[in-house]
Structures are given as structure tokens and as C-alpha cells.
Amino acid sequence: MTTYDEADLRHAAAAAVRAPSLHNSQPWRFRLRAGAIEVLADPARQLAVADSTGWAVRIAGGAAILNARLALAAAGTPAELVLRPDRAEPHLLARLTPGPARPPTYTEVDLAAAIPRRHSNRQPFWPDPVPPEARQRLIEAARAESGWLDLLVGMTALSGFAEIAQSADRVLRRDAGYQAEMSTWTHADSAPDGIAVLAGAPRAEPQDLLPQRAFADRRRAPGRDFEPEPLVAVLGTAGDRPQDQLIAGQALQRVLLTVTDAGLACSMISQPIEVPAARDQLRRSLGRSGMPQMALRIGYGQPGHPTQRRAVEDVLSD
Template identity: 40%
Template sequence: MTSAITPIGLLDSDQVKSVIGAAALAPSTHNTQPWRFRCTPVGLELHADPERALPVVDADQRELLLSCGAALFNLRTAIQALGAHPATTLLPRRDQPNLLAVVRPFSARKPDPRLVELADAIPRRHTNRTPFERAVIPAATVTRLRHAAELEQAWLPRMDAVQLHRLRELVNKSHHAQLADPAFVAEWRYWTGRDCTSRGGVPDYAAGAMPADDGGWILRDFGTQATPPRGRIDEADPLVVIIGSFDDTRLDRIRAGQAMQRVLLTATAAGLDASVISQPVEVPDVRNELRDLLGSGLWPQIVLRLGRGRPVAWTPRRSLADVLLEPDQRTA
């Protein structure tokens, strides 16, 4: 075991290793995994990893904060499943902007069965970009997903047929805007279509969701470094939801990332698959249009596609040593 892992509070070294491993299974844009962790006598720290930032598609690091928020929710949930209370402070030091949270597992708490269920879903949750089956998701499940977002101070608004049709148009518009940007394409190519042995980025077997020009949903294969993306029609009508926040500060984005992960784990526990439709929140003008579509009361943070797809392989993860900071090490 690496020397950077030490007991913290009620957790021994093996348990600390286990909860960091659970945190590192969170989703991230292009599978960049932009997080680092550090063990200290006063708590377990979550840091943003600026070397894993995406300067083109995520210039203000909004999606980086969402990804780290998802990792934080996994961390909190895994700690609670072990019977410890994860007292959490967000953005604890102004002079360390990359220090996003400190989690202090120093007091005991009986595990909540609902959180244990989510903890059990952590290793089973993975992005599924295949076409989904034709199936209606029960209203009770949608209600649970909405409640999951609200528990993390975010909101999953109801969308009618007109709004969903307009959303498809906005995804199509943003997708073509991105492909027309050479800098975006270069960054996208760097992180996608990778060899399956790569620890980061999206391997070449993965595909992403985008809308067809006729308003239906197709699935985009990332292809290789030398080939263009390819499309396959998704005949199903997936459940598409938006997670939003009332403000758009760094704190709101971290909270929205936690809400996203709670929704994804709730979906996994219900037997659903999910993938992210990122284009309409990555193009600023389109994101503003999407905000108007929601009535201007919410900042859209992430768009999710939910349903049941065929089994797919997991995306790889960085090694434990690669995501750990030594006690005296700081992120830039």
C-alpha cells in the first residue's frame, strides 16, 4: 500500500484506500478523472487536478467541478456505508482554490440502508452509450430521481414534449458548432478514440449521444485519431433529464456534481443505464438558450439520457498512486 494512505478518524488504512477507490469511479468529461486525494490528520482532502482540465471545451472548469463533485458524492457515500459520518466542508481555503473539499470521518453513524444501496451501486455504475431499449421508465422511478437531485441542493425540472423537441434542436446546434471549431476537435481527438490500455480518456470502443438532423437520437462513435465520428440511430425514446442549480458559482457546480452522481447511482440501483449529453451545456450561447427554455430560473449543469442498453465495457481508471497527493504536495 502506498505511503500516502494513512488512517483517518474512524477509518483504517484499508478503508481509506477503499473509499478513495470508490470516489475515483465517478464519471468525468472525456474520462479525464480530474481529481486528486490527500490523507491528513484532520481529514481526507479532495483536490482538482488542473493538469486534467480541458481548456477548450471547459474553459471555466465548470465540468471539472461537476466531475469532482461526483467523486465527492461517491466518497461521502462510501464512508457512510462503513458506519462513519462524512462531515464535509466545501472550498475550505481561499488561498488553495484547487482544494475543493475536506471530509472528516471522525464520528460514528449507523449506515442508512438507502445510502448502502447507493454505495453498492458505485462499482456497477458506468456510462452506457449504446442505443436503449423501447421501454417506459415508471413514474415512481422518475420521482426518485428528482428527489435524489433535490437532496443535493439541485433540481431536475419536468420537461414537456415541446421542451424536449427544442432540446434536441439545441443539442444538434451545439454539436455542429463544436465540430466547426478546430481547437475543440483537436482537444476531443486527444482525449477520445484511445487505445484500450490507456488509463485515461475515452477508449475507441465508446460512443456518445447526439441528435440526428431529423430530431431523433443517434449515437456517435468517437472513432480513432484518424477517422471521423460515425453515427447509429437509437430507435428508442430515452428519458432525457436536466440537472440544474439556482446559481452558477463554484460551490453550486460542486453541489450539482454531487446531485448528478446521486441521480446516476439511484438510476443504477433501479436497473437503468445512463450517458451524458454534454454539448448544449458546453457551448455558452446554447447553454443560455437552454436556460431560457427552462424559464431562466435554473442554470442547466448537465443533461442525462436514461434507459436500458446492452452490456458495455467500463472505461479505465487511473492507478491509485496517480490520484494520491503526498502530505506535503500541493496542486498548482
């Protein structure tokens, strides 16, 4: 096989649209050109306030790229990837061309099967600890995509992260434009994009260690506090160029799919990444020369449901 066809494009796009994005804005498009599948940013769906730099678009784009790669590999038609192949076309994030046909690996099959099941779980998790072997799988998943994943161990590290994250959350809550933009992506009922109110976390309470976005204003059930000592992970890359952020998105998605495949739950904490001063403080607290790109809360939780996505037809370009 030397080229991808329309069926391959639709198969890859159907998996790619299941990627996460800030406020489920789904800022991507896909097209078939000269037998290659291309992933593009959709500037019309870039969040003007929350993502003025395009960081979140590139993280989401990277996650979509990883899903497309896995879908193609699981079908026996793995792709060779080039990121940002044409600098004259800045919205073109990646080009996937057919590599040599081969049977998929067990990991590719398992992670591709996890794509439709993966979702953010913003509810309190159970206190059961994540076992060491699962933790190691997550670290290796990030490393497989040229990222790194630091697991914060002990209350000293957790408390330091929580202070940074809560401070960043307060900055964003005071930003009227940010809050108004988030409200436009919050829906009372099911919709093909945005966040459903029921998918949001319960109202924050003083004892909560970590911040949660205020998608909803409902109280939690009695006895359903958030876990007192959560497993928090920080994912990052060696640099912070646009290409690094596309790499980060792929590493993030491989970690999230590994979480799902391991029977774990996860929610993302992006507030300390969105606020530049908090991000730099987080980097220094980790002792890393690279840049943090996302923080994650990982554990065992009550299964939820994936959010809606737009139809494949709506994300294809000529």
C-alpha cells in the same frame, strides 16, 4: 473515531475515482491531512479548450466527493463535508472530516454498491418507458443534494431541447481545437483514462433526435436506431458559482447511481452546457431561475462495461 487514516483515504479514493468526468480525464487528487480526507482538482488534467473555465473539473470533483462520502458512510464512518474550505488554496475542493459513527442507511448501502457498476451507455436504448416511480426517485436524488432535475415530457419539450443540443454540437464540431483535444482523449484500446472507441456511440444519422460525440466512426447495426422519444432530464442548481458546480456534481452522481440501482441506463449530454449561448437558451426554455449543469438521456439499454480508471496510487498526494 476522531480522524481518518490511510486505510480510509484509500477506501474513499477507490470509490471517488469511479466518478464520471469530461472525456474521462479524471481531474482529481486526494490526500490525508490532519486526519481529514481532502479532494483536490488536478489542474494538469483540466481540458484547456473544452473546460477553460474549470466547470467540468468542478462537476467531476463534486461527483468524486459524493462517491467518497458514500463509501465512508457505507463503512460506518460518515463524513462531515465542507466545500472549498480554504480560499487560499483554490484547487482544494472539499474536506471530509469524520462525523459520529453510525450504521449506514439502506440507501447509502445501495448507492455505494452501484459505484463500480455505473457507466455511460451511449448506445441506442430500448423503447420501454421509464416508470413513474423510477422518475420520482431520480428527482428526489437530485433534491437530496440541493439540486433540481427537470424531466422533459412530450415531443414539444423534447424537440426544443434537441434543437438547442444539436445547435451546440454543431458549434463544437466546427471548433478544430476542441475536436483535436477530444481526439487526444480517444483511444483505440483500453487505457486507464480517456474514452475507448468501442465505448462511443455509433455514427450519427439524419433521423437521430439527439447529438452524440464522435468518439467512433462505425455504423450501427440494422434496426438499432436511437429511441424516437427518449427520456431527457436536465439537472441544475440555484446558482453557478464554483461552489454551486461542486453541488451539481454531487447531485449528478447521486442521480447517476440511482439510475444504476434502478436497473436503468444513462448517457450525459453536455454540449448545450458547454456552449454559453445554448446554455442560456436552455435555461430560458425551462423557465428556471437557476442554471442547468448537465443533461441526461435515461432509459433501458443493453448492459455495457465501466471504463478504465487510474490506480489509486496515482491519485494520492502527500
